[in-house]
Amino acid sequence: MELDFSILLQDGNLPLLLKGLWVTIRMTFFALCISCMIGLLVGIGGMSKNKLISGICATYLAWFRGTPLLVQLVLLYYGLAISLQIDLTASVAGVLGLGMYSGAYVSEIVRGSIQSIDQGQMEAGRSLGMSHWQTMGKVILPQAVRRMLPPLANEFIALTKNSSLLSVITVPELMRAGNSIVADNFKYFEIYLTIALFYFVVNFVISTLIRILERKLHVGGVRT
């Protein structure tokens, strides 16, 4: 077998892939923001004493963790459009779908890290006259965030990889760009290897950024 990477330089293939990469990065970034917001809400809500709130959060978690992302995406994009006439653009559906799916996993990370903070911290805050939420915001969350970072890095990397599924609902991201090129020239190996490399670089950057952030936050002297 002979590999011919010069194919990248023909027919505007490389610019097309780079354009796809940029869409992937944007989609992933917005999905990540949604994922963090949902994760925080559902994670904290899941610990609520209010049965309704914790019930809603538990259901959310069970649903989005218990069904395949691909199915959620096509439901959101094709399903809503056809049965409820809610016509989301592919990108909006994609970002929402990815964010909601990943949010379920982030909520578990949020909940776990909050619960891992010693009970005595909340008691100390309360005994000083601060409210539950003041203590949560000033004492518990700052410590919990440090513990969230390593599992969050994993989740964000998974999110980036999962974004390739958006190709199915016609979002012109990296995978779809690759598919369309391959359909023309049948250079499967060259093109998909290039794509893999792109994903790898993005994820490498993410994990490096988070590691730097972790080190920054360690200045506060919190290890445990």
Next chain:
Amino acid sequence: MIQITELNKYFGAHHVLKEINLTIDSGEVVVIIGPSGSGKSTLLRCMNYLEPIQSGQIMIENQPIGMIEQQGKIKEMPQKQLNLIREKVGMVFQNFNLFPHLTVEENITLSPLTLGKVNKQEANKVANELLLKVGLTDRAKAYPEQLSGGQKQRVAIARALAMRPHVMLFDEPTSALDPELVGEVLQVMKDLAKEGMTMVVVTHEMGFAREVADRVVVMDQGKIIEIDSPDIIFQHPSQKRTKEFLNKVLK
């Protein structure tokens, strides 16, 4: 200052505080002693409602804490009201519970600042005065993990004092410390007592109890079995179980 009447506390089916009656006057130092598991910590934690109670009443400066009666029904008081009472009751824990992500100074100023009691400048000034009082002015910018156990506990005391409490609760403040660090913490507590602070102290430091306590409360199996001056408790206790307990700890 604190009035506890017919307090009962259960953990599930486990009856851990039984018909507790105790009145603590302003300026008084009360030391609570008794075997492990007798309910000392739980009683102390009830005094600022870190533990909910099942029956009875606890009054702090003539205000009920935790439970209030409304239209003939007993129910939990609103959080806001509870927080206000808690400001008056400082608490020092066995394992310090300092905030590890904040410096010593920030530990002390967090609550006054968060609750809008003072501005940043005043808060830092108060923190400095308190650190002077506990002998740690040079550690203001240190993080808790950089401190010894004794230093941590002194910061925890300063942190509680920053809220200008009217009463201080101490739950075995020296039990987690290496023996050579116990003295520095007890000294801070003695100074505090001399200034007239109302204090409730759970401790196994009998020397401290003898020297500082106005009254000693002896607990056993969820009950107060004896309350008296330290002289009487340590020399002529009326209860056999008090004698047995003292023999064990003083050996």
